[in-house]
Amino acid sequence: MATTKNGTAAAKSDSELDKLYKNYDILVNAKDKITEHKDVYEAILAATKGSTGAKRLAATFVSKFGPKFPSMNDASLDAMFDLLEDEDSQVRRTVVKVIPDMCVDSPQLSTKIADVLGQLLLAEDPTELLLVKNSLILVIKKYPKEAMAGLFSQVMGEDDMTREKCIEFVCNSIMKHKNELFAKNFETEQFFIEQIKQVLQDVTAEEFQLFVDVLLQLRTMATRKGAQDLVDIVANQADLSSDFQDTDADYMYRLVTCYRLAVKISLERGASLDPFISFVCHKVFPILPVMEAKDSIDNILQLFAQSFLCNVTVELAKSIIELLFDMLLHYTPEPPSVDVDDSEAPTLQFTYVECLLFSFHKTVQLCPEFLSGEDATERLKDFRKRLQYFAHGCQLSHSRLEVTLKQKTNEDIQNIRKVAHATTGNINSLIKDFFHNPPSYKTKVKLSFLKEQPKVMAASKRPVPTNDTTTSPAPKRKVSPIRFSSATNTSKKTPGATAGKRQPWSVYEPPKGSYSNKLDTSSLSESNWRGGWGGGRRNRRGRGRGTWRTGGKWT
Incomplete structure (x- = not known):
């Protein structure tokens, strides 16, 4: 019977x-x-409901003749899409192979076909998945903009699993063919960029990094304008238009992560970080002194300092110099009176001052009149007193730290010593420039928290002499004292003239913050100096996807 x-x-x-x-x-x-x-x-379409052999043959004929009957496009697509859900894997594979042929002379079909093939990227069978990817690439090559519109509709869809697979396809498969797709077609590349910009309105941290990496590979983004557009995209993701929210861990993680990425782009491609610099000066500085999260302060100030390795406009420098100077004054206190006990002296924040002083040193080069103008005499005099006091604190703390760590051989301890010496050395080197009459900005330093000096592309020209000297303090460099000098105090003192006399103010004891004379070496860590980002990995998505969820580290 059977x-x-x-x-x-x-x-x-x-x-x-x-x-x-x-x-x-x-x-x-x-x-x-x-x-x-x-x-x-129509008889061929009907055969797609027949036996397995008939389905496979009919699919081949539909893909060949379908474009010849445009009035039946919907019926043709429905028949093929139904076959893509067939239980027989051979039928599905046949349809996946031939469906790109339906796009011949029919760009309007490529959008729907790419949309459906994007959904099939969830296929678990390796052979079937490979066929789907190959067919999707074929469709995209025939009609790039139309097909990518269909694919990105899935990227911006609500199904997270499909979205993830489509993003993976965009970042890997499409980028493998970027030269063929974009090299000779500027409009297609621009369309691709616009699609990514739309997606970036709602992404996780990992997705954001993936798409930025994609954009960095595009020819358009290799130009100065393209790099600036990319920095603006990152700035938009950082939400610089909103108020600074230092108590929101998710917000802080997103801000620091985006800022770090923008700095990297700017250093490599010569873009300006004006939006970030302006944000820090106008929105972060007002509440910086009362912030409790030390790691957050360290990260923001370190990135802020690195921003001045990039191009900074004169207009921006003029708009922020007073805000930056006031912030620097906050962390370079006035010398205490002779009656103040050292334990009551103000705390010196060396890492903060290194970042702020470096930034101000770069900024005032573009606005030299801020310290050398006719109305800047008292400002410079007060600033020099503060710097001289801070320099004494650096020198004493430098010596005390050396004594404390001298007998320690632990690698972490030695790293702290190296960073601490570089920090105080940088501060003293920069301070010396402000004691020239008028102040001169020749000194260049390597920020202590950078492992290596970044190569800056097309750095802006500074109004300083061309015979700059580079100061790169060594760990054991002996720092010479800084003496206050001014037009009203230039007489030479004879040796021993001040012997036995008390100094006008006491030298501050080593700070209790970043490092001190009472170091507990059991708790020392490099992060106390370098301010590594210690927050959790959080992501950001909208439409119910939550904030930046836990994910991998961004580099």
């Missing part, structure tokens, strides 16, 4: 195949009059 049924099924299948081949011959021989044989094509 043999009889099998024989009947086989005979039926052969009959279906025979009819399909006859219909194929009719349409092929019809040539220019093919549209007159609509009924023949």
Whole structure:
């Protein structure tokens, strides 16, 4: 009985195949009059409901003749899409192989086909998945903009699993063919960029990094303008237009992560970080002294200092110099009176001052009149007193730290010593420039928290002499004292003139913050100096996807 049924099924299948081949011959021989044989094509569509063999053959014929019957596009696509859900893997694979042929002379179909193929990226079978990827690339190559619109509709869709697979395809498969797709087609690359910009309105931290990496590979982004556009994209993601929210851990993570990425782009490609610099000066500085999260302060100030390794406009420098100077004054206190006990002296924040002083040193080069103008005499005099006091604190703390750590061989301890020495050395080197009359800004330093000096692309020209000297303090460098000098106090003192006399103010004891004379070496860590980002990895998504969820580290 079973043999009889099998024989009947086989005979039926052969009959279906025979009819399909006859219909194929009719349409092929019809040539220019093919549209007159609509009924023949409808018979082929009907065969997609037949046996397995008929489905596979019919799919091949539909992909070939479908574009010749534009009035039946919807019916053709429905038939093919139904076959993509067939239980037989051979049927699905056949359809996936031939469906790109339906896009010939029919760009309007490529959008729907790319959309559906994007959903099939969830396929678990490796062979089937490879076929899907190959077919999707073929569709994109035929009609890039139309096909990418369909694919990105899934990227911006609500199904997270499909979204993830489509993003992976964009970042890997499409970028492997970027030269073929974008090298000679500027409009296609611009369309691709615009699609990514739309996606970036709602992404996780990992997705944001992936898309930025994609943008960095594009020819358009290799230009100065393109790099600036990319920095603006990152700035928009950092939400610089909103108020600074130092108590929101998710907000702080997003801000620091985006700022770090913007600095990297700017250093490599010569873009300006004016939006970030302005944000820090106008929105962060007002509440910086009362912030409790030390790691956050360290990260923001270190990134702020690195921003001045990039191009900074004169207009921006003029708009922020007073805010920056006031912040620097806050952390370079006035010398205490002689009656103040050292334990009551103000705390010196060396890491903060290194960042702020470096930034101010770069800024005032563009606005030299701020300290050398006719109305800046008292400002410079007060500033020099503060700097001299801070320099004494650096020197004493430097010595005390050396004594404390001298017998320690632990690698972490030695790293702290190296960073601490570089920090105080940088501060003293920069301070010396402000004691020239007028102040001179020749000194260049390598920020202590940078492992290596970044290569800056097309740095802006500074109004300073061309015979700059580079100061790169060594760990054991002996720092010479800084003496206050001014136009009203230039007389030379004879040796021993001040012997036995008390100094006008006491030298501050080593700070209790970043490092001190009472170091507990068991708790020392490099992060106390370098301010590594210690927050959790949080992501940011909208439409119910939550804030920046826990993910991998951004580099």
